Amino acid sequence: MTDRESTIAWHELLETLGGLDGSFLTGDRAVSDDRHVADGYRMLATTLGVAFDTYLFADPGRPRWMDINSPGRPDRRWGGDNTDAYYCMCPVDPKRRYRISGNRGDSVYFSVTAYNEPSPGAWSDKVVAIVRDDDVEMDADGNFSFDFGPTPEAAVLVTRDYQADPRTGRPVDWRIEALDEPQPFRHGDAETAAALRAAGAWLKTMFAILPLAVGVRSEDVHSLGHETSHSANEFADPYQVPDANFGWSARDACYAYGSFVLEDDEALVITHRPPACRFWNLVVWNQFMATPGVADARSSINGHTAVPNADGSVTIVLSKGMTAHPNSLTTLDYPLGNLAFRWFLADEVPARPRARLVKASDAPTAVD
Structure with a gap:
């Protein structure tokens, strides 16, 4: 040797x-x-x-x-x-x-x-x-x-x-x-x-970080006999990045993370009210914090491309395929994965985005 x-x-x-x-x-x-x-x-x-x-x-x-x-x-x-x-x-x-x-x-x-x-x-x-x-x-x-x-x-x-x-x-x-x-x-x-x-x-x-965990669906939580702090198809509270952080996070940003677990006939309807900020987006990830197939799928939406509702909020429809909603995103047929919101130079930490699981056929097809 x-x-x-x-x-x-x-x-x-x-x-x-x-x-x-x-x-x-x-x-x-x-x-x-x-x-x-x-x-x-x-x-x-x-x-x-x-x-x-x-x-x-x-x-x-x-x-x-x-x-x-x-x-x-x-x-x-x-x-x-x-x-x-x-x-x-x-x-x-x-x-x-x-x-x-x-x-x-x-x-x-x-x-x-x-x-x-x-x-x-x-x-x-x-x-x-x-x-x-x-x-x-x-x-x-x-x-x-x-x-x-x-x-x-x-x-x-x-x-x-x-x-x-x-x-x-x-x-x-x-x-x-x-x-x-x-x-x-x-x-x-x-x-x-x-x-x-x-x-x-x-x-x-x-x-040591990857792959990211994906939350447990609410109907499965009770079968475990205990509550879990990480549920699928919802977001954690947004937070402002501090000076002391791990892994090259952006000091100017607020983040909110979530995960999805979807059946073929389901959609996740996500609504949030963007604060005044320079830029925001929502990105669909696999469990390795990556977005595959970006040339073939709409897997992100931002404050410049999203169509807002009349009250200034934004509704996004996530499903395994694309829907008729103008803010439709696809998981590219992935049944589960992770979600990441970012807001840059926000005037305030945003409110927690809301998410509700529906049948794809019941998902909205137009802005409110």
Whole structure:
């Protein structure tokens, strides 16, 4: 056996990969259908690609933005997938100075958030700094430029670019350059081993979270002989993200999560009253926080595409197929999965979205 650290770290990574599918094949979090098993393996491949981009191939002295979520890339749909937004990531050195520039395109909200890294490969648990679109000066064409750093604790930058319609909108054109000379180029044994181990640590955390639980339907709760705090076909209370959070959440956002369990002839009628905010949307996820088949299905709706009711509330009809309602969403025939509401720069934490389970034939077909 070689004593090279990169060889040892490579085999450690292979061993990690070889056991991660246990998170969705066995135990309390095992998924129940073949589609979610297949999604689990796709998520393994997706997160491995992101881990390599951000740990093995990144260089804080020679920065570049890397796609980590994209409406158009099936290999970049993970970790709180959002079909209306583009996300980029760039590891940085807290002692270095950077210049971030670009053009806003057709974004309705964009920002750059700096996060810490408690240890190599560990997920962030703190927002270090945030620069949003209304913090920067832009010319008449939407061009902007600002300097960032040095910033203690900043280990990674994440951009967010939300679009009213990502199919037609122009994404933000992000650029970044280091204002200090980079360290000498080194891709040696020690550096490669450290990067592979960081990637492995990152993957382990991802699959310690995934797959997400799906709630129990109310008619099944009583048969268990106890109440459960996580019921299917309803939402938890919305909350505002604090500075101390886990996993690169957006400081500007409020979130509310739920899950669905639907029969072929059922629909979930969801109604909520959006507060004044820059952007909101509802996204349908599988149990791996991803939205498959976005080119073939309407699996998200936002404040720009939703048709409101006369009183300003919004009703959304979710079913395994599409219905006649203008705010219809499909699960793409998935019988169960998860749901995520987001509200950006909301004037107040929104009220809890209401959901009621009905027969698909009884679901509304028009706004109120």
